[in-house]
Structures are given as C-alpha cells and as structure tokens.
Amino acid sequence: MTDLSLTAAKRASRRRWILLAPALILLVFAASGPLLITVIFSLLTPGDYGGVVWKFSTDGWFGVFAQRDIFDGTFGWSDAHLSIFWRSVKLSLITTVACLFFGVPTAYFIATRPKKQRGFWMLLIIIPFWTNLLIRTFAILELIRNEGTVNSLLIWAGVIDAPIQILYTEFSIILGMVYVYLPLMVLPVYASMERFDFSLVEAAYDLYATRFRVLRRVILPLVKPGIVAGSILVFVPSLGAYVTPRVMGGGNQLMLGNLIELQFGQGRNWPLGAALSMTLLAIVMVALIVYVRAAGNEEVQHG
Amino acid sequence: MTTAISARSLRKVYPGTPPVEALAGADLDIQDNEFFTLLGPSGCGKTTLLRMIAGFEHPTSGSLDMFGASLLDLPPYKRPINTVFQSYALFPHLTVSQNIAFGLEMLGKPKTEIKETVAQMVDLVQMSELADRQTGQISGGQQQRVALARALAPKPRVLLLDEPLSALDFKLRKEMQLELKRLQTETGITFIFVTHDQEEALTMSDRIAVMNAGSIRQIGAPRDIYDHPAERFVADFIGDTNFLSAQITSSNADRARVDLSSGESTSARLPEGGARDGQVTLAIRPEHAKLVMPDDGLLRGTLENIVYFGTDTHIHLRLTDGTPFTLRQQNNSETELQFAKGDTAGIRFAPDVAQVLKD
Incomplete structure (x- = not known):
C-alpha cells in the first residue's frame, strides 16, 4: 500500500518537473544566466582588447558615476554619464507622453469603429512591425534630413528659405522613437478599450456627467490597466533604445543604449558596460515601481 | 393632470441604403405620476423612442416636450430624466453606494446630502448590507436594484426603464414587477417602461402604448387594450x-x-x-x-x-x-x-x- 502510494507521489513529482522544464530552461538560460554573467563582468577588470580579466575590481561601477580628472588625478562626478542618464530618462518620458497623446485617441477611434472595420485599422497599426526597424528609421531619416522630403516641400512651397535642422536633434530622436513605439501603446490600450462597455458612457451622461467628467470618472479609470501597460511597454524599451538615437541623433545625442554599446565596442571596457547595463536595469525597476505605485494609489482614491 | 412628456410627429430615420425608419411619426402624451409602458416586439421603435426621451438619439423631425418645455436642445446630462438600462450599466470600478452617489455628485450636491440620499436609496431597494460591495460581487437581481436606486437617487422627474427585468429569472421577475410598481407609487415619479413582455405590461402599467413597425398602434389602460384591441396586431400581440x-x-x-x-x-x-x-x-x-x-x-x-x-x-x-x-x-x-x-x-x-x- 505505502509502496504504491509512494511511487505514485514520485511519479507525480517527476511529471511536475517535466512540465516545468521548458519554463525553467528559459529562465536559467535566457534571463537569470545572462543577468548573472553581467553582474559578474561588472565586477572584473577590463582586458586590453575587450573582454574581461578574472581579477576583482569595482572600477566598472565606480566609472558609472565618477571619473578621474586626467590632470590632477582627483575624482569627480561623471558629468558626461549623468547627462546621458538624464537625456535617456527625459527623452523616454517625452516619448511615453507623446505615445499616450497620440495612442489613446487612436485606440479609442479603433475601438469605437464597427466590429468589421476594427481589423483593418489594427492592420494599419501593425504593418510597420513587419518591416525591419533599421529600414523604417532610415525611411524617417530620408523624410526629415536637410535635403529630404519635408524640407524640400517646405522650400518649394516658399514657407522657408533654408532647410530646418530636424535631423540630429533631440526632436528627431523623439520623433523616431514615437514612430517605432506607438503600436506598443495602441495595442494594450485598444485591448482594454475593446472590452470597455460603452453603455457605461451613456449611463454617466444620463447621470448628469459632462463629456469631460465621463472621460475622467468613467473611461480613464476603466482603461487604466491598458494605459499603464502601454506606458511601460513604451518607456522601458525607449530607455534602452539604441538604433533610433544612433541613426536620428547622429552620434552626438547619446542615450544609455549607445553608451553601453560604446563600452563593449570601441571603449573596450566591458566591466563599465556591464555596470551601466545594471544601472539601466535599476533605473527601469525604480521607474516601474514608482509608476505602478502611483497608478495604484490613484485607483484607491477613486475607489 | 399635467402632461409629463409630450411627443408630436416624432420621427427617426437612420441613414443607410435603404434608410431605416425606426420611428414613423409618434404622437404621445404621458401624464405626470403615470406608469406608462411602451410595448411591442423587438424592432418596433420602442427603444428608439425611449432613447430620444433620454437624449441619446436626436429625432429626425417632430417635437418632444417635457412639462411644456422642449427637450430637444438639451444634452442627456441636462435632462432631469434618468434611465435604468437593460444591461444595468453599473460602473464596475465603483461600489454599490458609489454607483448610487454618482448622479448626485455630478449634480454637485453637498456631501452630507449625498450621504443621506444614498443611505435612503440603499434602504429603499433593500441593499444596506451590500452597500460597500463592488458591483461585480453581487447577483443579477441585486444589480438590478442598484441600477434602480442609482437612477432614482437624483430624484428625476421621469424615470426610463429599458427592459430592466429581461435578464432576471421568472420568480425574481415577478417580485421585481411588484417592487417597481410599489416604488413608482411611493416616489410619485413618472415611469416610462419599455418591454416586449405583454404580461409585464398588463400587470404594472397605468397605460400602455402598443407599438409595431415604428408606429404606435393603440394607447389605453391594460384592460381596454386587452378587452378591446383596435386591430389585428394588438389583439394578436397581447394575449x-x-x-x-x-x-x-x-x-x-x-x-x-x-x-x-x-x-x-x-x-x-x-x-x-x-x-x-x-x-x-x-x-x-x-x-x-x-x-x-x-x-x-x-x-x-x-x-x-x-x-x-x-x-x-x-x-x-x-x-x-x-x-x-x-x-x-x-x-x-x-x-x-x-x-x-x-x-x-x-x-x-x-x-x-x-x-x-x-x-
């Protein structure tokens, strides 16, 4: 009796492990493993031609925030890095807000179309995903460069005499990132709006709520999960964006992603690159915690 | 007796190919304090008429007055009319009492008054014990009561009810029929009730308007309509x-x-x-x-x-x-x-x- 139930329990436990295996393998090899390697690399000494030397050092982490003055050897804040951090956070925030500004009405528009037409509108949103990111970015570059379509048209129309410098500015980076990440905002917001019961809007109108109040008291609280998800989906990759700032910023408007790439490439300072990566991760986590907490609190107030 | 709602040649045509005439010139006078029922099969125009009174639809032509003043230029949030929706349309992010308080808050009533009225309403529909529940945590019959309390709380001149009992099971429906009638008598508010259920119409109404294919076929007291149907459709539809x-x-x-x-x-x-x-x-x-x-x-x-x-x-x-x-x-x-x-x-x-x- 006991033997039998024992083998049954063993078999059940083995089956559990087998079923868990794909998830575990993915976690170990794709998430925890690389992360662990990055942490270890950030605590080693850079090799002369890239790579790392297996010697413990905190120089990598030190270099994230501080720098040694080349003349008198004293330490000071690393202004270059801090300004890059600041620019990354700022541009990502602006990108997120801009995506909200354009994405929420877009999602609302699609969600309020007749059911048959929604697929078509969603298709238009998703089509850019089918093309390579680099190609799309270069396409925008072609539009806004000094001899590009926009400037040529404006000159031809006589609005301006000389081309406006759009490319290689923070604006062009934001433009590129909003273009690339907008679908990531539209999709989750649309998903929550599609489930939204529009008879609630009528109910609110009926109960003396003006248009603005309907939006604030009924629609926004109910589609907030979508807005939160969309904001996270846009903000996180924006913060680590690499291709768009590289192409649209022309190399003089570095963001965190470019700085990290620089350390693993020309900089040949892998520990610093690894430490910067961990810093990026930390910024993302702090931002997410703050954001989700704030979003949650508001809900409690409403109620 | 004063007339609460008065419609003259009220017409609604939805554009399309071909255009759909949902309401073909309705003439109607609903008295104050009356339990008035719009009865007809689906697609007869009864809901369109109700939605026009609520302000969700604008008539193509005709006039619609409330206590002698035209309703047509008022948006729904300016009409002293509330609706009990067929799907209840309770706000899922709010509790039972917050739902009931919504209309009062929008009207800018003082906090103490809101609290008092909500307590009264919760009592009136016998929901005191569930006042702090989320609306997703209560049964269909209870949701129905909340929807009713929410619509009654701002003390509207006219209450519109769009097939509010259709989602309830038979026994609950019987109970709510009596309950609705009791509430109407107690509050003295004009009720305009939409239904396709002839029995519901006969048991609750003071007067019934039988509708078919976008027009009102006969208006009268339940007994009149039942005993003396004017035409084949009315005779066939009721009983x-x-x-x-x-x-x-x-x-x-x-x-x-x-x-x-x-x-x-x-x-x-x-x-x-x-x-x-x-x-x-x-x-x-x-x-x-x-x-x-x-x-x-x-x-x-x-x-x-x-x-x-x-x-x-x-x-x-x-x-x-x-x-x-x-x-x-x-x-x-x-x-x-x-x-x-x-x-x-x-x-x-x-x-x-x-x-x-x-x-």
Missing part, C-alpha cells in the same frame, strides 16, 4: 385571440350587429375610426367563450385537442368553416369537461365580448 370573419348588418355609435359564418348573429363592439359595415374580422379572447351543447352554440366545431395547464384547460376546436378556435376554461372542482376529443360542441359568448378590428 391569445380567436379571429373570426363576420358581416356587419347594422351599427350605431359603438356597437354593431354582426352575422357570424354559422349564420347566427350577435352584438360586437366597434373600434374608433374603423369600418362600420361590410366584411370585418372579430377578435374573441379564449376565456370569454365557453363550450355548450351543439344546438345552443353561436358557433359549432369539432374538438381537436384538449391541453391541461393546471389552473386552466385549453380546448382547440375547428369550426365548421375550417377556422381554428381556442377556448380556455378555468379548472375547479365544479367544472368538468363534458366533451372528449373528436366530439362536436357549440361555442357561446356573451354579447359585446367580440371586438370588431380595424383591419
């Missing part, structure tokens, strides 16, 4: 009816002498504005006729089927001219059916229970 063809031989103000297909003659009521002579159709309710010996009947027929329903028995006959006829007999200890399937029997009904139809 069961037997249709007989007959010939008017003479008529005065509201009565006519008619010859039945059997050759016998009887007296029937005339509808307002209907035919006064010639070939007409009569409507006779199954419970207004009774079975008698073949020779005593106004009509004669063969019993084709006898169906026992507990409280009453339905007897299906075929008349000698081939028309089907149904008879309903109440079952009690004294009534015993003397006929069996296949027998020939006579059918009798009192003078004036037969109603001449307009069409």
Whole structure:
C-alpha cells in the first residue's frame, strides 16, 4: 500500500518537473544566466582588447558615476554619464507622453469603429512591425534630413528659405522613437478599450456627467490597466533604445543604449558596460515601481 | 393632470441604403405620476423612442416636450430624466453606494446630502448590507436594484426603464414587477417602461402604448387594450385571440350587429375610426367563450385537442368553416369537461365580448 502510494507521489513529482522544464530552461538560460554573467563582468577588470580579466575590481561601477580628472588625478562626478542618464530618462518620458497623446485617441477611434472595420485599422497599426526597424528609421531619416522630403516641400512651397535642422536633434530622436513605439501603446490600450462597455458612457451622461467628467470618472479609470501597460511597454524599451538615437541623433545625442554599446565596442571596457547595463536595469525597476505605485494609489482614491 | 412628456410627429430615420425608419411619426402624451409602458416586439421603435426621451438619439423631425418645455436642445446630462438600462450599466470600478452617489455628485450636491440620499436609496431597494460591495460581487437581481436606486437617487422627474427585468429569472421577475410598481407609487415619479413582455405590461402599467413597425398602434389602460384591441396586431400581440370573419348588418355609435359564418348573429363592439359595415374580422379572447351543447352554440366545431395547464384547460376546436378556435376554461372542482376529443360542441359568448378590428 505505502509502496504504491509512494511511487505514485514520485511519479507525480517527476511529471511536475517535466512540465516545468521548458519554463525553467528559459529562465536559467535566457534571463537569470545572462543577468548573472553581467553582474559578474561588472565586477572584473577590463582586458586590453575587450573582454574581461578574472581579477576583482569595482572600477566598472565606480566609472558609472565618477571619473578621474586626467590632470590632477582627483575624482569627480561623471558629468558626461549623468547627462546621458538624464537625456535617456527625459527623452523616454517625452516619448511615453507623446505615445499616450497620440495612442489613446487612436485606440479609442479603433475601438469605437464597427466590429468589421476594427481589423483593418489594427492592420494599419501593425504593418510597420513587419518591416525591419533599421529600414523604417532610415525611411524617417530620408523624410526629415536637410535635403529630404519635408524640407524640400517646405522650400518649394516658399514657407522657408533654408532647410530646418530636424535631423540630429533631440526632436528627431523623439520623433523616431514615437514612430517605432506607438503600436506598443495602441495595442494594450485598444485591448482594454475593446472590452470597455460603452453603455457605461451613456449611463454617466444620463447621470448628469459632462463629456469631460465621463472621460475622467468613467473611461480613464476603466482603461487604466491598458494605459499603464502601454506606458511601460513604451518607456522601458525607449530607455534602452539604441538604433533610433544612433541613426536620428547622429552620434552626438547619446542615450544609455549607445553608451553601453560604446563600452563593449570601441571603449573596450566591458566591466563599465556591464555596470551601466545594471544601472539601466535599476533605473527601469525604480521607474516601474514608482509608476505602478502611483497608478495604484490613484485607483484607491477613486475607489 | 399635467402632461409629463409630450411627443408630436416624432420621427427617426437612420441613414443607410435603404434608410431605416425606426420611428414613423409618434404622437404621445404621458401624464405626470403615470406608469406608462411602451410595448411591442423587438424592432418596433420602442427603444428608439425611449432613447430620444433620454437624449441619446436626436429625432429626425417632430417635437418632444417635457412639462411644456422642449427637450430637444438639451444634452442627456441636462435632462432631469434618468434611465435604468437593460444591461444595468453599473460602473464596475465603483461600489454599490458609489454607483448610487454618482448622479448626485455630478449634480454637485453637498456631501452630507449625498450621504443621506444614498443611505435612503440603499434602504429603499433593500441593499444596506451590500452597500460597500463592488458591483461585480453581487447577483443579477441585486444589480438590478442598484441600477434602480442609482437612477432614482437624483430624484428625476421621469424615470426610463429599458427592459430592466429581461435578464432576471421568472420568480425574481415577478417580485421585481411588484417592487417597481410599489416604488413608482411611493416616489410619485413618472415611469416610462419599455418591454416586449405583454404580461409585464398588463400587470404594472397605468397605460400602455402598443407599438409595431415604428408606429404606435393603440394607447389605453391594460384592460381596454386587452378587452378591446383596435386591430389585428394588438389583439394578436397581447394575449391569445380567436379571429373570426363576420358581416356587419347594422351599427350605431359603438356597437354593431354582426352575422357570424354559422349564420347566427350577435352584438360586437366597434373600434374608433374603423369600418362600420361590410366584411370585418372579430377578435374573441379564449376565456370569454365557453363550450355548450351543439344546438345552443353561436358557433359549432369539432374538438381537436384538449391541453391541461393546471389552473386552466385549453380546448382547440375547428369550426365548421375550417377556422381554428381556442377556448380556455378555468379548472375547479365544479367544472368538468363534458366533451372528449373528436366530439362536436357549440361555442357561446356573451354579447359585446367580440371586438370588431380595424383591419
């Protein structure tokens, strides 16, 4: 009796492990493993031609925030890095807000179309995903460069005499990132709006709520999960964006992603690159915690 | 008596190919403090009419007044009218009491007054114990009560109810019918109730407007409409009816002498504005006729089927001219059916229970 139930329990436990295996393998090899390697690399000494030397050092982490003055050897804040951090956070925030500004009405528009037409509108949103990111970015570059379509048209129309410098500015980076990440905002917001019961809007109108109040008291609280998800989906990759700032910023408007790439490439300072990566991760986590907490609190107030 | 809602030639056409005429010129006066029901099959325009009164739809033409002032330029949030929606449309992110307080908050009532009114309303619909629940955590019947309390809380002049009982099960529906009637009497608010359920309409309403294909066919008290349907559609839609063809031989103000297909003659009521002579159709309710010996009947027929329903028995006959006829007999200890399937029997009904139809 006991033997039998024992083998049954063993078999059940083995089956559990087998079923868990794909998830575990993915976690170990794709998430925890690389992360662990990055942490270890950030605590080693850079090799002369890239790579790392297996010697413990905190120089990598030190270099994230501080720098040694080349003349008198004293330490000071690393202004270059801090300004890059600041620019990354700022541009990502602006990108997120801009995506909200354009994405929420877009999602609302699609969600309020007749059911048959929604697929078509969603298709238009998703089509850019089918093309390579680099190609799309270069396409925008072609539009806004000094001899590009926009400037040529404006000159031809006589609005301006000389081309406006759009490319290689923070604006062009934001433009590129909003273009690339907008679908990531539209999709989750649309998903929550599609489930939204529009008879609630009528109910609110009926109960003396003006248009603005309907939006604030009924629609926004109910589609907030979508807005939160969309904001996270846009903000996180924006913060680590690499291709768009590289192409649209022309190399003089570095963001965190470019700085990290620089350390693993020309900089040949892998520990610093690894430490910067961990810093990026930390910024993302702090931002997410703050954001989700704030979003949650508001809900409690409403109620 | 004051008129609460007054509609004149109210018309609504939805654009399209071809355009759909949802409401074809409705004329209607609903009195203050009245329980008024719009009754009709789906697609008859009753919901369109209700949504126009609420302000969700704008009429294509016609006028719509409330206590003498036009409603047409007012958006829904400026009309002192509240709606109980078919789907209830409770706000899922708010609790029961917050739902009920919503309208009052939007009206900018002081906090203490809101609290008081909400407490009253919660009490009125017997939901005090569940006041702090989320609306997703309560049953359908309870949601229905909350929707009702939410619509009543701002003390509207007129309350619109869009098939609010259709999602409830039979027993709960019976309870809520009585409850609604009680609330209407207690609050003195004009109720405009939309339903496709004729029984619901008959039990609750002061007056009923029967609608079909975008127009109002007949308006009257439940008893009027049931006993004296003006046309075939009304007679058929409300209750069961037997249709007989007959010939008017003479008529005065509201009565006519008619010859039945059997050759016998009887007296029937005339509808307002209907035919006064010639070939007409009569409507006779199954419970207004009774079975008698073949020779005593106004009509004669063969019993084709006898169906026992507990409280009453339905007897299906075929008349000698081939028309089907149904008879309903109440079952009690004294009534015993003397006929069996296949027998020939006579059918009798009192003078004036037969109603001449307009069409």
